[in-house]
Amino acid sequence: MTDRNPNSAIAPRPNRRSVWKNIRADRELYLLLLPGIAVLLLFKYTPMYGILIAFKDYNIFDGMAGSPWVGTENFRKLFESDDFLLVLRNTIEISLLKLVFLFPLPIIAAILLHELRQMTYRKTVQTVIYLPHFLSWIIISGLFIDLLSINGGLVNKFLGQFGIEPIPFFLSNDYFRSVLVTTAGWKETGWSTIVYLAAFSTIDPGLYEAARMDGAGRWKQIWHITLPGISPIIVLMLILRLGSMFTGDTEQILAMYNSTVYKSSDIIGTYVYRMGLGKQEYSFTTAVGLFESVIGFVLIISGNYLSRKYLRRGIW
Amino acid sequence: MDSMTARVPATAKTKRRRKGIRRSLPEKVFDVCNYTLFALIGLSTLLPFVNLLAKSLSSEEAVVAGRVNLLPIDLQFGTYRYVLQDDAFLGALRVSVLLTLLGTACSLLVTALTAYPLSKPRLVGRKWLLLLFIFTMLFSGGLIPTYLLMHNLHLVNTLPVLFLPSMINVFNMLVIKNYYEGLPDSLEESAKLDGAGHIRILFSIYLPLSLPVLATIALFFAVAFWNDYFNAMIYISDPGLKPLQLFLKELLVSSSDFLRNATLNPDQALNTAPQSIQAASILLATVPILIVYPFLQKYFVKGVLVGSVKE
């Protein structure tokens, strides 16, 4: 792995006098930070006290001050509910499936796109494959229900040619997760390639030419030039992906699942949604959100730590 | 900006490449497979839109009976005439365009500025500053305190409420920061020797060299602002300030949701929008933002950057 920027790994620890000297020398850097920090503090940190709602029995009309403290009661309610273990397991398993199958897809797609030499074709394809990102999950759900239908859906007709019995993809605990992964891949892969496509522009074309002079084939070029060239962004994406492991799938699953596949696909988000129907459970939902956030944060920090240890590069 | 791209001898380079390649058989096979693969994928992602187009141009009876696939049945253009004459639709379109332009410009600027200092390893407190930003990717105070804040800032029912809070997007900021880090350190050092300060270095060297990533992030912001309906739903009640996606959401929600509760309110069930109009509205609300991407694509062209940096 090439590291263009050896400093980014570990900066030498400065002593106190040079700290002030550095800050003074870099005051323009702090000036540039100002607008971003201001927006962050005003719009993100000012309302942050709302996290405390998780530890209260919050009534919106009594407000923060008027609602009584209940300690960790709301968390206990989550952890002790009957289906918590099932739902937690589903959440983790579905996230892992998506991570394993879907994280590499846009990288592969971007590299393959990169190998399309005909520019008009490449640009057209790029534009077309990012279309599904703009469809809502409700529409996509309808689309795939038709496609995978057991009454004349294209896929089952095709399988029927080989004598395979119609498969009720949306109604079977054995198949539904693969539907989730496939549809998510179909919807977002094209869109996710964009961030990698931009990274290709940092690769020096001279490297490819030099490699060709040395007689390196396409695979060698991809392996030794393209992949290392975009590895910084891959690492960044992977670490950030870890942070949303627990939260990313709710909207999709709510739009696609039904009670016959709860066993394999009911996740924390969907479960809490159903249990909260018609109730005003601000404290409980905040507690669940906080639980998910803490796990996400821990995952990001550990991801960054491991990445720095083994790849010598991280977000900070 | 244009002078920068012009400096790249792109045509000369591609010519040289074409001549230089003698492709082996496995490489040819690979190419055929690759082209075919993307043709198939592209088809699968395009067909749903063809289907929507066909539905929007068909008679309602044919759509309700599910008879429309890729070609319209009983071709008609009345739906488009109806939607395009709808003042609410046109008003929402105006709001969305304004929001997307303003929001993207402001957010891109603030985010690109913030990323620069954070990409400098010697910045004192860098790790903690980064954690301060990343923390907000995961934790938030929730809707109630945020609404209270907007209320106190008198931002409820104004356009800025839809983009001021998202002016710093941490994900996008990290992507830009990552890109800055990939630029050679020598750039900064030589500029410093010429006596340039950080602000000048950023604006005259880093930003122009980062066009590919800035184009990407501009696209991310534009799409996010264009697609956002949740904030508008919470903060906007003035019909004149509703963006297009909220308009669309309401058009689609009202039909399915009221059917569910129709025993309570048959009037609303009677007033749902025909499916052909829904299809036309989805298309009309999506096409404007789709046009942005091809426009930005020229900034992704390989080699623009390093080719021009080379000393």
Next chain:
Amino acid sequence: MIGKIAAITLAGALTLSLAACSGKSDKESSGSGKPELKMLIQYGRFDPNEDYTAKAITRLTGYPVKYDMLPAEEADQKLNLLVANKEPYDLMKLSAPQFYNLASSGALEPLDDLIDKNGPNIKNAISDASWESAKLDGKIYGIPETGSGIAVSEELVVRQDWLDELGLKMPTNPDELYTVLKTIKEKKNVIPLTASKDAVSSLLGDIAAAFGVTTDWVDQNGTLVHQVETPQMKEYLTYMNKLYTEGLLDTELPLNTAAKMMEKFANGQAAMFKLAWYNAPSAINALTKADPNAKAALVPFLKDKSGKATVYAVTGTSWYAVVPKYAKHKEDAVKLLDAKLSPDIFKEMSIGQEGVHYEVKDGKYYPILPKFTDDLNNASNYMTGVDETKYPDYWQARVRKDPTLQSYFEQMQANSEGLVVTDPIALAPPIPQVAENKLNLLQFQLDEMLNFITGTEPLSDYDKFVAKWKEQGGADMTAGANEWYKSSKK
């Protein structure tokens, strides 16, 4: 260049936000002494301040009213935020759960005195039974709106041409229905009966009623028992499970949206489904357009073992007009509500002006199209309580704007005449334990019913479901319902 763009956009953003802020000053109408009132209404697909009815109300009552709408989604969330912030609304139109939520948390003004003083028309229009539904701890917190008085909105519809072709008679009970479905399956190879996951009534309704599953609550020797605890429910699920496993009920029932279900019927994939009269024009027209020889007919409500048919009808209060505690013009708000219920104004709000919007033929109101639809399509969004004796007549003008609509509506009402049963707690005031648990338990119940019908869970596990249902709030809900039921009979 980037710097310039930035400067321009920032300046633009600033001026825009300033303009937006300064535009928000409170308007008080001058002269007439009637202040401008602010009212929050439910979501509808129109501009609430430009609508004909909005202008008619101001013209007729003299009150200028500024309307805001709740969003189509997250309406409860938004309402809570508005109330928590004390947005200065004088009036709100709320759904039953919203009403209970705000009334029980003390956000609403008790109206008893205000109505006594300013509301003679309100008192005339609304029945004692309806008033009960708007009371909490004995005080009135809203004007109840009972709606159009329609009893029945859905009935099974079948392909009559196929019945004729196969020499089948219209089924009258579950056994005959089974035979009909089975014959259709064998001879026509289509989905005999389809249904949708969207409508609550697709699992509860005609067929369920023929097994005695009708109302949410059943009186057993003076005690209320919820339908999930009755043996009839289990019998019904057994029957449906048989239909499902034999392929007589659409295998994709758990996936069908209402639109999908209609699609399957309209393109000849399915022979039978439950049609709501308001969907009749769209479904029936699509069917005859796709196949000109197709003929649809309503299946009369099925009879149970004793030969009796029953139809469950949702009744009770759908909406409440309330005055928030922090409203600025409480008295004027109630005066406006009263004016809207004075006989002439109420009639004009409901069906417009004679000769312009409607005409009278043999004692029935008929709409004049397209004027009626153009002006009055959204009228019911502005209703704040209705004249309970007259509104059903006025309202029916709405179904006479399309012959298919009218014919299906009238047939359903005729078929259900004398068969209608209503829930024993339909007219109860909001019962806390019921209000809090009703929605999520209903979801739980429907999910489980679907699982038993599809065989995802064996029916032998039914008692486990009931135990869990009780534990998740069912027991509380039953206790609350019974507490009110016993006290109401004294």
